[in-house]
Amino acid sequence: MSSHTTAVDVAAAVRSGEQTAMATLERAYEAIAARDDEIHAFLHLTRERAQADAARVDEAVAAGREPGRLAGVPIALKDNMCTVGEPTTCSSRILERWRPPYDATVVDRLEAEGAVIVGKTNLDEFAMGSSTENSAFGPTRNPHDTAKVPGGSSGGSAAAVAADFVPLSLGSDTGGSIRQPAALCGVVGVKPTYGAVSRYGLVAFASSLDQIGPFATTVEDAALCFDIISGHDPLDATSIPTPLTPTLPTLNDGVSGLRVAIIDELSGEGIDDDVIARTEEAAEALRDAGATVEHVSIPATIYGLAAYYLIAPAEASSNLARFDGVRYGHRVEGANVAAMNVATRSAGFGDEVKRRIMLGTYALSSGYYDAYYGKAQRVRTLIANEFAEAYENFDLLLSPTSPSTAFDVGAKSDPMALYMCDVCTIPSNLAGHPAMSVPFGVGDDGLPVGVQVLAPMLGEPTMFRAAKVLEAAAKGMS
Amino acid sequence: MSGEISREEVAYVASLARLRIEESELDMFTEQLSAVLETAAALNSLDLHDVPPMAQPYPLANVFRPDVVVPSLDRDEVLAQAPAAEEGRFRVPPALGEAP
Amino acid sequence: MSNTTSDGTDTADSVLPEGWEMVIGLEVHVELATATKLFCGCANSFGDEPNTNICPTCLGLPGSLPVVNERAVEYAMRLGRALNCTVEPSIFARKNYFYPDMPKDFQTTQYEEPTNENGHVVLPDGTVVGIERAHIEEDTGKSTHLGGGGRIHDATATLVDYNRAGVPLVEIVSRPDMHDAETARAYVAELRDILLATGVSDARMEEGSMRVDANVSVRPAGSDELRTRCEIKNINSLRSLGTRTADARPRVGPRRTPTTTATSPAPICRRCGRPRPTSKRSMRRCPRFRPPVGRRSRLLPGSRSPTRR
Numbered sequence: 027m028s029s030h031t032t033a034v035d036v037a038a039a040v041r042s043g044e045q046t047a048m049a050t051l052e053r054a055y056e057a058i059a060a061r062d063d064e065i066h067a068f069l070h071l072t073r074e075r076a077q078a079d080a081a082r083v084d085e086a087v088a089a090g091r092e093p094g095r096l097a098g099v100p101i102a103l104k105d106n107m108c109t110v111g112e113p114t115t116c117s118s119r120i121l122e123r124w125r126p127p128y129d130a131t132v133v134d135r136l137e138a139e140g141a142v143i144v145g146k147t148n149l150d151e152f153a154m155g156s157s158t159e160n161s162a163f164g165p166t167r168n169p170h171d172t173a174k175v176p177g178g179s180s181g182g183s184a185a186a187v188a189a190d191f192v193p194l195s196l197g198s199d200t201g202g203s204i205r206q207p208a209a210l211c212g213v214v215g216v217k218p219t220y221g222a223v224s225r226y227g228l229v230a231f232a233s234s235l236d237q238i239g240p241f242a243t244t245v246e247d248a249a250l251c252f253d254i255i256s257g258h259d260p261l262d263a264t265s266i267p268t269p270l271t272p273t274l275p276t277l278n279d280g281v282s283g284l285r286v287a288i289i290d291e292l293s294g295e296g297i298d299d300d301v302i303a304r305t306e307e308a309a310e311a312l313r314d315a316g317a318t319v320e321h322v323s324i325p326a327t328i329y330g331l332a333a334y335y336l337i338a339p340a341e342a343s344s345n346l347a348r349f350d351g352v353r354y355g356h357r358v359e360g361a362n363v364a365a366m367n368v369a370t371r372s373a374g375f376g377d378e379v380k381r382r383i384m385l386g387t388y389a390l391s392s393g394y395y396d397a398y399y400g401k402a403q404r405v406r407t408l409i410a411n412e413f414a415e416a417y418e419n420f421d422l423l424l425s426p427t428s429p430s431t432a433f434d435v436g437a438k439s440d441p442m443a444l445y446m447c448d449v450c451t452i453p454s455n456l457a458g459h460p461a462m463s464v465p466f467g468v469g470d471d472g473l474p475v476g477v478q479v480l481a482p483m484l485g486e487p488t489m490f491r492a493a494k495v496l497e498a499a500a501k502g503m504s
Numbered sequence: 505m506s507g508e509i510s511r512e513e514v515a516y517v518a519s520l521a522r523l524r525i526e527e528s529e530l531d532m533f534t535e536q537l538s539a540v541l542e543t544a545a546a547l548n549s550l551d552l553h554d555v556p557p558m559a560q561p562y563p564l565a566n567v568f569r570p571d572v573v574v575p576s577l578d579r580d581e582v583l584a585q586a587p588a589a590e591e592g593r594f595r596v597p598p599a600l601g602e603a604p
Numbered sequence: 605m606s607n608t609t610s611d612g613t614d615t616a617d618s619v620l621p622e623g624w625e626m627v628i629g630l631e632v633h634v635e636l637a638t639a640t641k642l643f644c645g646c647a648n649s650f651g652d653e654p655n656t657n658i659c660p661t662c663l664g665l666p667g668s669l670p671v672v673n674e675r676a677v678e679y680a681m682r683l684g685r686a687l688n689c690t691v692e693p694s695i696f697a698r699k700n701y702f703y704p705d706m707p708k709d710f711q712t713t714q715y716e717e718p719t720n721e722n723g724h725v726v727l728p729d730g731t732v733v734g735i736e737r738a739h740i741e742e743d744t745g746k747s748t749h750l751g752g753g754g755r756i757h758d759a760t761a762t763l764v765d766y767n768r769a770g771v772p773l774v775e776i777v778s779r780p781d782m783h784d785a786e787t788a789r790a791y792v793a794e795l796r797d798i799l800l801a802t803g804v805s806d807a808r809m810e811e812g813s814m815r816v817d818a819n820v821s822v823r824p825a826g827s828d829e830l831r832t833r834c835e836i837k838n839i840n841s842l843r844s845l846g847t848r849t850a851d852a853r854p855r856v857g858p859r860r861t862p863t864t865t866a867t868s869p870a871p872i873c874r875r876c877g878r879p880r881p882t883s884k885r886s887m888r889r890c891p892r893f894r895p896p897v898g899r900r901s902r903l904l905p906g907s908r909s910p911t912r913r
Contacts, residue, residue, distance in 0.1 A: 264669075267567075329550065332544045353585075356587075363599045387517040387521045404555040456561075573645055573647050576658055593763035595761055598749065
């Protein structure tokens with residue numbers, strides 16, 4: 027087996043009987059054992075479950091039954107997605123020993139298609155961060171250079187794919203937490219349209235921004251995974267009720283005649299020169315393939331960071347209130363329940379989580395609500411409206427994913443510096459549109475660069491088509 | 505609206521959120537939160553009075569579930585995860601005062 | 605001190621000096637008689653073994669999500685119409701505060717856009733009592749206090765049962781239009797009749813499916829001021845409604861209601877730790893009341909449910 031074995035190839039091989047799911051699983055665990063001490067992508071390996079998954083697939087193949095479109099494909103899940111009976115820690119001490127009594131919907135969907143759940147990956151605590159350095163259990167390292175961060179908050183899932191431990195993994199994206207680590211690790215990462223993928227079983231950070239999405243080494247694998255995990259879920263009242271158009275059937279349709287525009291405000295000041303250069307090369311590649319690529323100004327995007335760092339912490343402060351030591355998770359006793367709450371939360375949450383909870387509480391508090399949270403929600407409408415206007419003239423938008431390539435572990439200790447990592451990715455979370463990062467060359471330091479393709483609501487099929495063209499062009503680069 | 509937050513306000517929101525911030529950390533958190541709120545002050549230059557707030561990107565109305573019983577979780581399994589349980593209930597230190 | 609007769613009716617209007625009247629507003633919480641809870645499919649059932657009707661959603665487990673019970677909305681709207689309310693599109697909001705019987709440490713309720721507003725009830729004697737609003741919200745779990753003879757203040761521990769958490773409630777808030785205990789009793793009796801007639805609740809005070817809280821103050825007769833009030837919670841029978849509102853009057857009697865502070869310690873808002881707001885309007889300023897997150901359940905009156913034929 028070559029080292030770059032894709033999900034599509036693995037599934038085909040397992041379905042045809044050429045290799046077993048169990049053997050595929052063993053090879054994944056061997057790869058993990060060989061290098062994860064160094065990378066720390068995984069927090070726990072779900073061996074028993076994986077073996078049961080693999081056995082089920084092999085049985086189906088042997089019996090001539092349909093084993094699923096992801097038959098035997100090893101998959102890793104960010105540790106903020108519920109897996110029954112397995113740890114789901116959100117990389118926090120407060121959930122260090124928690125095992126949910128239920129599965130997230132996306133887990134059900136993957137297993138129904140024969141996927142094999144091999145383990146839970148590291149993240150910034152409660153998905154708050156851009157480097158995976160906020161994990162309570164130690165950082166994850168970038169497989170391209172272990173002195174560097176993998177990005178965050180889904181750093182573990184990005185690294186697991188970049189290190190060839192697994193061909194597919196799931197992350198969650200609230201302000202860029204799939205796309206930014208995908209860019210830094212040189213893999214494909216997708217944030218779907220808000221509501222396209224069920225959030226049932228995803229530990230909520232900011233409920234109006236969170237979405238689950240795939241990491242993969244190829245656009246085709248990401249498309250396959252997206253088609254499988256997306257779609258209405260009656261358990262998630264925010265999930266889009268109408269059937270979604272699959273992305274695989276039109277994946278190779280190219281971009282001829284498509285109108286693309288580079289977002290000016292996200293491609294200039296504050297972005298490293300080499301990243302801008304790669305983005306312009308990506309634009310060229312799309313032109314070569316028959317698309318028109320112009321520029322568009324979306325002025326409201328410059329307010330995205332400020333709006334996000336009011337909205338996301340506000341929603342988080344409410345969503346994280348439930349961690350009070352009463353029903354599950356860590357508890358530090360107290361003389362009365364309020365004292366117990368305080369002691370538990372103070373010991374159980376890391377600094378970044380505390381920071382955001384306090385910020386959020388303040389933004390929602392009496393006298394400040396309209397000035398902060400209320401205002402940010404209006405800026406959100408402004409951003410969404412300006413995007414909608416842009417999409418009247420263009421089919422897709424283009425920008426860098428991350429302002430820079432991967433930085434050193436420990437280099438950015440100031441929270442504001444880390445927040446700046448999300449400047450290109452945040453607007454699509456606020457507006458709800460889909461966006462994905464596609465690896466496109468390297469920076470001056472030889473580290474991966476990702477370019478971001480943005481599409482209108484439910485525009486995934488077109489988005490993936492452009493990503494496929496970029497992927498092919500990137501292969502042609504030296 | 506000033507972008508800054510005072511030490512007292514930080515201590516206050518911490519207590520609202522049931523967090524204890526040590527004296528030694530209070531200055532650090534105050535500085536960090538002030539920095540974020542200063543960035544937020546950039547929003548003050550926008551005229552937003554005609555712009556409605558957006559709570560959800562894909563607005564849906566009347567999303568319902570039928571009034572039909574679905575099996576519940578197994579109590580033992582749930583209580584096994586509880587920090588303390590007694591007589592089939594979750595046990596906590598005394599809750600002072602009445603619920604609002 | 606209280607001039608009540610043995611059957612609980614009061615003869616004590618003479619406790620108030622000439623020229624003063626009592627002002628009573630009632631908040632009545634009603635459990636809806638649906639088969640399941642407001643946001644999940646757990647059974648809505650009284651008296652079951654503790655924590656046997658729980659699921660990720662009503663337990664507030666990480667990753668769980670709420671989906672609105674269609675029948676709960678239907679019942680709330682039906683009740684609103686029976687209370688002569690305007691029935692409007694509504695939005696759920698979160699009331700954030702910490703208490704062990706609250707699985708998420710926020711209660712999902714309705715705030716600025718409730719289902720029902722501006723109604724009224726006509727009592728048998730012709731008195732009209734205004735209804736400010738009747739909104740939908742989820743119930744909390746139940747706490748039992750160990751030690752200290754069951755009283756909170758001497759308890760050594762609290763035990764929590766979440767069977768009731770998430771049960772659909774309608775909170776009916778009256779205008780402060782009642783001026784004596786008898787009227788208050790008649791109002792509650794009328795509400796109970798309406799609840800039974802519409803079939804939306806079994807309205808059993810002794811089982812907690814109907815809970816009455818009273819807000820009592822006094823003012824110069826004929827004025828429309830609203831002064832510092834005394835809150836009486838969990839009145840658990842119509843008879844005690846009479847006794848307890850009568851008892852409240854000396855505490856808010858005219859000599860003791862300057863326009864400044866109340867004599868009884870101001871109830872503390874659990875949400876913000878400050879003295880409780882004295883009117884619904886000032887609740888808007890309470891720190892932790894906020895609109896829904898990620899889910900905007902607009903409930904449109906009159907729209908046909910997909911399950912109806």
